[in-house]
Amino acid sequence: MFEQIISQLGHILPLHEEEVQHFISKLQVKQVDKKEMVLQEGDICKHAYFVNKGCLRYFYNVDGQENTGQFFFENNWYTDYESYLLGKPSKQNVEALEKSEIVLLAKSDLHQLFVDIPKFEKFGRIMAENAFLGLRNKSEMLTNQTAEERYLNLIKERPKVFERVPQHYIASYLGIQPPSLSRIRKRLAESR
């Protein structure tokens, strides 16, 4: 149930058995169906989500267009940090792209952990740092690369995405429309 999350945590923090138990006592597991929403725009994000199995994506809804921010597969954390940290309504929507099992950690519990076991602050810091690095990657890709470069880069760096995610979500992740992704694929296929 929590082996994955505990194993990952063990790589960050050395913990005593009772600390592990204390941590586990804060966790809850949730099964979600394909296409089920985990978080909706307007909700206040009060949890961090860890993917045990399956796949989540978050997206923005802009003028009826879905704008995919990121995909999260097994052993990855997701949270809408902005809503989570500032207590503001989220602008993000999160849905399961597959039947998934996710672990929930409430913000209030995590903050209590920071107090009860101060070394968990390090966990909090590393979560935030990793969230930053993930966003930075995405953001740099959108600013500094052309659509074609972004596509090629994604194939190279995360080929798994293409095996598990429909192409129109990938287009949206790359910041383009499905016809545009098709054009890029066609262009590349011809020039080879």
Added chain:
Amino acid sequence: MFEQIISQLGHILPLHEEEVQHFISKLQVKQVDKKEMVLQEGDICKHAYFVNKGCLRYFYNVDGQENTGQFFFENNWYTDYESYLLGKPSKQNVEALEKSEIVLLAKSDLHQLFVDIPKFEKFGRIMAENAFLGLRNKSEMLTNQTAEERYLNLIKERPKVFERVPQHYIASYLGIQPPSLSRIRKRLAESR
């Protein structure tokens, strides 16, 4: 010299006088001229920078084009987290847009602080969280808004930028070219 940084720190962490002194002992001040580079692409970013006075901007160099990521004014922290955290050569360039005074905090010293005074982990966490929020704002703006919306939003949210930063840097920050920003300004002026 360090009043600003200590004052800000005081809002995050309650500290004893000796802890403040310990922290201050890690800091160094640097004066930089207008247009002077603080960090260059390829360097490994080993410090966090706090702006006491003046203004920094960081940018990417992509095919000879400068791609501005952010401006930092007084009382803001900058670091290239990716290079800083992973020890990789930075892809960013940082220059002073005005004669500036900046405070440097070395990564190695900060990590020693985490060990010496564990509650500094909280400072580290909040730094990372704030870096995330800043990037998230920028990133969301680029993904979800048109160039015109980004321009109007910047005027509304950070009018100071227009008073202190040449327009071609603002264009680059908005993700467009100077002629394009001129067109937007013209369009807006006409439709009013």
Added chain:
DNA sequence: CTGATTTCTTAACCTGAGTTAATGCCCACC
């Protein structure tokens, strides 16, 4: 197995922004 739905591709047309280059303005500095 079959009809329905989702997904992908293609075509035609449109548009916002890039590119390049010319012009004029401003102001910093000699």
Added chain:
DNA sequence: GGTGGGCATTAACTCAGGTTAAGAAATCAG
């Protein structure tokens, strides 16, 4: 007080990507 360099604007042209719509292909549910 001139002058040279940096900066903003404008024009003309190009093009990547958006938009819309239609059709083909794949996938799913009953």
